[in-house]
Amino acid sequence: MGMTITEKILAEHGGLKEVHPGMLINARVDIALGHDVTAPIAIGEFKKAGGHKVFDRNKIVLVADHFTPNKDIQSAQQVRIMRDFAKEHKISHYFEGGDAGVCHVLLPEQGIALPGDLIIGADSHTCTYGALGSFATGVGSSDLAAAMLTGELWFKVPETMKIVFHGKLNKWVSGKDLILYVIGQIGVDGATYKAMEFTGETLGELTMADRFTMANMVIEAGAKNGIFVPDETTREYVQSRAEREYTFHESDPDANYASILEIDVSKIEPQVAFPPLPSNVRGLSKVGSIKIDQVVIGSCTNGRIEDLRLAAQVLKGKQAAPYVRLIIIPTTPDVYRTAMSEGLFDIFLDAKAIISPPTCGPCLGGHMGILADGERAVATTNRNFIGRMGHPGSEVYLANPAIAAATAVLGRIAGPDELKGVHKI
Amino acid sequence: MKLKGKVWKFGDHVNTDLIIPARYINSSDPAFLAVHCMEDADPDFIKKMCPGDIVVAGENFGCGSSREHAPIALKAAGVACVIARGFARIFYRSSFNMGLPIFESKTLCDLVQEGDEIEVDGDAGVITISGKEAGPIKIEPIPPFMQELVAAGGIMPYLVKKRSRG
Numbered sequence: 001m002g003m004t005i006t007e008k009i010l011a012e013h014g015g016l017k018e019v020h021p022g023m024l025i026n027a028r029v030d031i032a033l034g035h036d037v038t039a040p041i042a043i044g045e046f047k048k049a050g051g052h053k054v055f056d057r058n059k060i061v062l063v064a065d066h067f068t069p070n071k072d073i074q075s076a077q078q079v080r081i082m083r084d085f086a087k088e089h090k091i092s093h094y095f096e097g098g099d100a101g102v103c104h105v106l107l108p109e110q111g112i113a114l115p116g117d118l119i120i121g122a123d124s125h126t127c128t129y130g131a132l133g134s135f136a137t138g139v140g141s142s143d144l145a146a147a148m149l150t151g152e153l154w155f156k157v158p159e160t161m162k163i164v165f166h167g168k169l170n171k172w173v174s175g176k177d178l179i180l181y182v183i184g185q186i187g188v189d190g191a192t193y194k195a196m197e198f199t200g201e202t203l204g205e206l207t208m209a210d211r212f213t214m215a216n217m218v219i220e221a222g223a224k225n226g227i228f229v230p231d232e233t234t235r236e237y238v239q240s241r242a243e244r245e246y247t248f249h250e251s252d253p254d255a256n257y258a259s260i261l262e263i264d265v266s267k268i269e270p271q272v273a274f275p276p277l278p279s280n281v282r283g284l285s286k287v288g289s290i291k292i293d294q295v296v297i298g299s300c301t302n303g304r305i306e307d308l309r310l311a312a313q314v315l316k317g318k319q320a321a322p323y324v325r326l327i328i329i330p331t332t333p334d335v336y337r338t339a340m341s342e343g344l345f346d347i348f349l350d351a352k353a354i355i356s357p358p359t360c361g362p363c364l365g366g367h368m369g370i371l372a373d374g375e376r377a378v379a380t381t382n383r384n385f386i387g388r389m390g391h392p393g394s395e396v397y398l399a400n401p402a403i404a405a406a407t408a409v410l411g412r413i414a415g416p417d418e419l420k421g422v423h424k425i
Numbered sequence: 426m427k428l429k430g431k432v433w434k435f436g437d438h439v440n441t442d443l444i445i446p447a448r449y450i451n452s453s454d455p456a457f458l459a460v461h462c463m464e465d466a467d468p469d470f471i472k473k474m475c476p477g478d479i480v481v482a483g484e485n486f487g488c489g490s491s492r493e494h495a496p497i498a499l500k501a502a503g504v505a506c507v508i509a510r511g512f513a514r515i516f517y518r519s520s521f522n523m524g525l526p527i528f529e530s531k532t533l534c535d536l537v538q539e540g541d542e543i544e545v546d547g548d549a550g551v552i553t554i555s556g557k558e559a560g561p562i563k564i565e566p567i568p569p570f571m572q573e574l575v576a577a578g579g580i581m582p583y584l585v586k587k588r589s590r591g
Contacts, residue, residue, distance in 0.1 A: 074451040138515050146522075188488060189485040189488065222514070386442070386465055387442060387446055
């Protein structure tokens with residue numbers, strides 16, 4: 001029996017010829033990631049267990065990105081714990097201040113996360129790196145502590161759910177809409193404990209940015225990991241960035257799948273996820289008139305340069321509606337500089353946007369754009385849970401950057417086609 | 426493991442933002458987190474509950490963010506265990522890793538009322554509801570490896586023990 005790409009990567013890192021769903025294996029970890037929220041607990045556990053030395057200072061990545069620039073004394077204390085640990089153990093991939101960006105955008109951009117890797121991160125959106133053809137999954141802080149100490153972790157080999165995309169994408173439909181549509185179909189626990197493998201002819205059209213967005217949100221269906229079989233688009237993205245060797249795997253033709261979901265993308269319009277669950281999706285034409293107070297364009301889901309370019313296309317020569325706060329967050333220093341040098345900042349500033357430094361900030365209700373009771377936001381982020389962006393009585397609607405930008409201009413949830421003079425490039 | 430306590434009931438998809446909202450996770454102090462446990466699901470939970478009480482929920486408990494602050498908050502608040510129809514996988518791992526007892530039961534959620542007193546016998550794999558005919562209610566067996574983690578007191582003590590054995 002053949003193996004899926006997920007099974008192959010797990011087998012290789014477990015030192016096994018083959019693995020099957022349900023097997024419990026101990027596997028070697030290529031990258032162990034933590035950030036300012038989760039690493040301090042992991043560091044505490046590491047020390048409590050008598051840990052003196054990390055397994056490999058080059059394979060641990062620590063990023064200050066959540067409550068940074070430090071929003072208050074408590075956040076500053078948390079970052080200090082992480083910084084002290086990074087200094088003590090000479091962690092080579094430590095990112096803070098002007099080096100730091102939103103971790104799940106930063107790691108692929110810097111060539112740290114690579115195809116064929118086994119990556120764990122104490123952050124649920126670690127699954128993002130599956131877009132590169134790696135096995136990447138979120139864990140808790142204790143698991144991160146264990147991996148920092150031993151370089152290994154236990155895994156139950158997941159069953160794989162195959163999702164096949166056919167057809168041509170409609171205007172303004174992106175990776176965000178495809179993943180929201182899938183979550184809407186299968187529910188927030190529709191892939192619990194499973195791998196989601198994305199395939200089909202449509203994916204060839206998708207940029208790496210779209211693929212990262214899709215892999216990023218598989219956790220919103222409960223999945224363990226999301227994965228794309230790497231292709232020429234992947235190679236083009238990684239070859240100039242990779243800091244070490246990498247491996248392309250693919251699923252065997254006779255690999256076993258728990259289920260196969262076929263999707264005709266030509267039937268999909270831009271999607272909006274209504275609160276309080278990412279599965280609560282509607283096509284844009286069925287949204288109705290929903291007034292909004294804030295728009296956030298950013299996050300590990302949709303804060304890449306491609307996302308900002310798309311927002312700029314829609315915002316060019318326009319302004320955010322009165323009383324609407326438009327917050328744009330370039331997610332890494334590189335994204336920031338590129339957006340600036342391409343003139344996107346002028347478009348954003350002319351549109352009355354606030355340009356934030358790279359941070360997770362409002363996505364998790366941390367800072368940089370918290371909502372008051374009864375306020376509504378449209379965000380290009382990944383979660384619309386109760387209280388996610390602030391007061392428990394506020395609401396978050398999830399959408400792609402083009403919809404978010406048009407929404408900011410019109411002050412209600414809307415698509416770019418409602419604006420004059422906006423054409424998709 | 427035998428636990429007896431009063432039931433607090435929650436629904437499906439209780440995410441970690443509800444268990445401990447992000448506005449409090451700029452701290453990792455268990456006592457601070459405990460004060461805000463379940464705040465956005467039930468603002469009075471922490472005032473009403475007593476240490477030793479049991480949280481019962483539906484599907485997909487602990488979904489969303491990987492924050493281990495969630496099981497830490499529940500444990501530090503004195504919640505004896507969480508029994509749900511199902512758990513999200515990161516929460517499931519983390520609970521075993523840091524020593525919050527959790528059990529899966531497909532039926533308990535439908536049979537129990539808030540305020541009922543239940544007795545959980547983790548070894549026998551059954552739950553009984555005090556003063557009710559229903560029962561004993563079956564708990565899904567804990568996989569052998571997870572039992573080893575529980576016996577050791579979590580992943581880090583388990584690793585320390587394993588390494589010292591050589």
